[in-house]
Amino acid sequence: MIKILKKTALISCLTFSSRILGVIRDMVIAMFFGTSVLSDAFFIAFRPFDLIRKLFSEGILGVSFIPVFSDTLEKQGKSAATGMLYSFFCLLSAGAVIVMITGLFGAPFIMTLIAPGFEALSYEYNLTMVLFKIMLPYFWLIVMAGLSMSVLNALGNFGAPALAPVVFNIGMILFIFLAIPCFPEPVTALSVGVTIGGLLQLAVQIPFMVRTGILKPVRFRLFAPQSLKLLKIMVPAMIGAASYQINIMTASFFASTLDEGSVSYLYYADRLVQFPLALFAVSVATVFLPDLSKKMATGKICDMGIPFSNAVMMVLFITIPAMAGLMALNKPIVAVLFGHGAFKSLAVDQTARCLFFLVTGLWAYTASRLFVTLYYGMSKIYLPFFSGLIAVGLNIVLSFVFIKYWGLTGLALSVSISAMAGCIFLFIHIPAGVNIARVRIILSACRSVFFAVIMFACVRLAADYIPVDGSSKAMVGAGLAASICLGVTCYLGLNFWVSTPEIKMFLKGFKKN
Numbered sequence: 001m002i003k004i005l006k007k008t009a010l011i012s013c014l015t016f017s018s019r020i021l022g023v024i025r026d027m028v029i030a031m032f033f034g035t036s037v038l039s040d041a042f043f044i045a046f047r048p049f050d051l052i053r054k055l056f057s058e059g060i061l062g063v064s065f066i067p068v069f070s071d072t073l074e075k076q077g078k079s080a081a082t083g084m085l086y087s088f089f090c091l092l093s094a095g096a097v098i099v100m101i102t103g104l105f106g107a108p109f110i111m112t113l114i115a116p117g118f119e120a121l122s123y124e125y126n127l128t129m130v131l132f133k134i135m136l137p138y139f140w141l142i143v144m145a146g147l148s149m150s151v152l153n154a155l156g157n158f159g160a161p162a163l164a165p166v167v168f169n170i171g172m173i174l175f176i177f178l179a180i181p182c183f184p185e186p187v188t189a190l191s192v193g194v195t196i197g198g199l200l201q202l203a204v205q206i207p208f209m210v211r212t213g214i215l216k217p218v219r220f221r222l223f224a225p226q227s228l229k230l231l232k233i234m235v236p237a238m239i240g241a242a243s244y245q246i247n248i249m250t251a252s253f254f255a256s257t258l259d260e261g262s263v264s265y266l267y268y269a270d271r272l273v274q275f276p277l278a279l280f281a282v283s284v285a286t287v288f289l290p291d292l293s294k295k296m297a298t299g300k301i302c303d304m305g306i307p308f309s310n311a312v313m314m315v316l317f318i319t320i321p322a323m324a325g326l327m328a329l330n331k332p333i334v335a336v337l338f339g340h341g342a343f344k345s346l347a348v349d350q351t352a353r354c355l356f357f358l359v360t361g362l363w364a365y366t367a368s369r370l371f372v373t374l375y376y377g378m379s380k381i382y383l384p385f386f387s388g389l390i391a392v393g394l395n396i397v398l399s400f401v402f403i404k405y406w407g408l409t410g411l412a413l414s415v416s417i418s419a420m421a422g423c424i425f426l427f428i429h430i431p432a433g434v435n436i437a438r439v440r441i442i443l444s445a446c447r448s449v450f451f452a453v454i455m456f457a458c459v460r461l462a463a464d465y466i467p468v469d470g471s472s473k474a475m476v477g478a479g480l481a482a483s484i485c486l487g488v489t490c491y492l493g494l495n496f497w498v499s500t501p502e503i504k505m506f507l508k509g510f511k512k513n
Helices: 002-033 037-057 062-076 078-105 107-114 123-134 136-154 159-182 188-203 206-212 225-241 243-255 262-297 301-328 330-338 345-377 382-428 438-463 473-498 501-512
Strands: none
Touching: 002 037, 002 159, 002 262, 002 330, 037 107, 037 123, 037 136, 037 188, 037 243, 037 262, 062 078, 062 136, 062 225, 062 345, 078 107, 078 123, 078 136, 078 225, 107 123, 107 243, 123 136, 123 188, 136 159, 136 188, 136 206, 159 188, 225 243, 225 345, 225 382, 243 262, 243 345, 243 382, 262 301, 262 330, 262 345, 262 382, 301 330, 301 345, 301 438, 301 473, 301 501, 330 345, 330 473, 345 382, 438 473, 438 501, 473 501
């Protein structure tokens, strides 16, 4: 467990840096474009690519690739693993090129799918199509960056892949500031910046790939059995691991039928949810999967029960109060981060309301990611796939119903409820061969919820005294910082007072690191 915590600390630090830069990037976008037709067009065009980015560059490709790659490396040696990598690279590149050509010539049809609320041939519709086409090369770049990340993680290098998103965000921020004045339509600079950022994200990992020695020349079969096996399991694996991202994209499509700015409100709310999700769940899952895959390949899967249970408990111990804090401080957080320039008070209110309902499923998003990692490490592919189908299907049904009564907040609530249903399905069907401490996990989650509710009440009361409207950002920021300190002190103090197992585990890992 300590080894996992140490590696997680490294990834969490780099991921934290990436998320901070990602928030800064979104703050810059909000400052320039607010929640206008321009921002809606960009976010709709970017959504499919953002989904691909999360599928390939945030470790979700790894849940299908790493077990197969590790098994080949363990049983057949490095040359066989290299041959499998080259084969998969060729097949994946061919598929990416086909998708890019389809996107180039089939853009009008794609627009009707991803932006059903945009009137055909309108300015908003045509702008979205142009932005979509500009970002098409990003598709191949991010697929290759995700593949590099999975290989490096499988070989024990977690730093370089975690650094790549940092480079992406820095590149995009610099490009936005430098290039916006050079474009007749300033929003097109965002799409060009995404493509350049993807190039940098891939380039930064190549030297580390070379250093591992995995790229040595070997003869390989284009249709290697391991690559075909991987292609067979990749789609269901991704649906199982990325149901939240798919549901957010679906909610964005529904939001395009609502008032101007709705797509942007949902995007900014999602970005704030992604912060704790990536910082804790993705970091732990990224470190945990290679160890799990190796133990599976050597027949030692039974040894993972206790470490996995502890990992779930620790992630819930952190994300449940984070969820409560985001709910209690939703408006001040949005105001401080995005309430600048073109991002007006109406946008702050709408984004905050959207965030309140979207973040209620944070515990389910994080727990599902860990459960999916366990299933895929054990080669149990189809249970997460069924869980993903349940979450995606339920979200579509609820979106049709909720949007009629609650509009955008109904879409956010639909995503949360769907994630909860998928998470419960995964928890119920954990294989009996792994000694998961179900009762310990449930009791731990209940303790965290109980203390988080008390924390929420205290922080919400304090938040009422933060003068969000008509005050300087410095005053709002000071009030926000004080409220966060109050919440952290309250939550940790209650855990210290009761001396919970989670606080002992947390302190032990902190001292070791």
